[in-house]
Amino acid sequence: MKALIIDRNSQTRFDDIPEPSIKEGEVLVSVEYVGLCGSDLNTWRGLNPLVVYPCLPGHEIGGTVMQVAEDVTKCQVGDRVTILPYTACGECSSCKKGRPNACKYNQTLGVQRQGGMVRKLAVPFQKALVCNQLNSRQLALIEPLSVGLHAARRGAINVGEWVVIIGCGVIGLGTIAAAAAMGARVIAVDIDDRKEAVALACGATRFINSSKSDLLEIAGGLDEGRGPSLVIEAVGLSSTIELAVDLVAFAGRIVYVGYAKKPVTFDSAIFLLKELDIRGSRGATEADFRAVIALMEQNRYPVELLISAYYPLGKADRALEHWASDPGAVTKILVELQSE
Ligand SMILES: [Zn+2]
Ligand SMILES: [Zn+2]
Structure with a gap:
């Protein structure tokens, strides 16, 4: 499947990477929309100190569950989901204080590990937050609004x-x-x-x-x-x-x-x-995600005003150029994964 890869010095390319298959405890998500984050823009500009190159970006994800492992009971095929893109070690000072968003060893999709700007993404079921009241464009906004x-x-x-x-x-x-x-x-x-x-x-x-x-x-x-x-x-x-x-x-x-x-x-x-x-303030917790989902269900966010543009995956590199050329004109760019 096609993937945008960001390298050093604002170099981008499209690679063909293997499709994922799910292991025990995982779900396979058909990714429909991925938001471009300011951190992705900084990765492209060479200004993101956390990133590991080459980078496959994407941590603001809206999609639909297309397959679940046999042992998974909390998600079903067809559920609409957003993804908690962070890992936490469970043992560091932050984790022990109940603040896993600030985990010393945090790894975020599309920053320190392969991101979600791909048509299919396998994740542990605990990272897939189900919300069938929202569409996948709204779901792609949940992560930054939670931050x-x-x-x-x-x-x-x-x-x-x-x-x-x-x-x-x-x-x-x-x-x-x-x-x-x-x-x-x-x-x-x-x-x-x-x-x-x-x-x-x-x-x-x-x-x-x-x-x-x-x-x-x-x-x-x-x-x-x-x-x-x-x-x-x-x-x-x-x-x-x-x-x-x-x-x-x-x-x-x-x-x-x-x-x-x-x-x-x-x-x-x-x-x-x-x-x-x-x-x-670093990232967000699952409780923050759920609070934003609840506010989104009450229509507390002006979704149409938040989304400035849509780009298909094949033009996601141009989306970064567009944003960099006129930052004031862009609030959120969504990349469409299933449009081509
Ligand atoms: Zn972000
Ligand atoms: Zn930790």
Whole structure:
């Protein structure tokens, strides 16, 4: 079967790889849609420190079960599924604390091991989350939206509080939707006006284009001049990572779900002057996936606004070029696996 392979130096090629067969405890999934992730784009750009080359990408997966091993009772042929793309060792400090998303030895489909951008994928049945209420396009969005929901949960949101969320890519939008569902008043920030409609549709109270407006001044006026008690950074640039510390209120909280590709410099005095709680947010748990599935079933996500374009597998390399050429125009690109 055909597979897109990303190599170093933005080289791509299509390989013919063997079709998988299932072992005990596994299900075979007919993959219908795979979302391109910012990490796939970074893999292509040579900016993903975690990736193992050559890389067969794909960890945002929507499909249908086409075969189950004899010992599998939890899935049936015909079930629609999304895939939990992460492994966890079960023994490290994170795993022992019930936080397998931050497993020290995490391996993610399409990053450290072969990904899911293929027509057929064999996975352990526990990794296939069944949801027959959603279509496979919606299911391909569950993973990145779950990463966003996890970031909102890491923020320990209180009902009614002001939250500034920097970055309106899919992770940021997933964070906005989850924070709004948790009762926050959300200020969505981006540098591209084309993100306004989708940010508001996700539940933001207000959208600010920080390239045109003075974000520090506007945020500083929130909560009667105290500022936002929570800032979530979902961009991954040094400038926005530093900005979060300036934006947040005294005794506030920061969640970083984006990471910079270079070291970031802080004046650390502000950490104690403001007595900040600073948290990282990595991936998502199965519980996060199930929470997003429930929100998706309630139509809490503007699916049509989130999906910017569809590409068949044979043109997935061009999809990466399209995204890189105009990032502000793209929210999510879905690759169609069964169209050719
Ligand atoms: Zn991703
Ligand atoms: Zn572990």
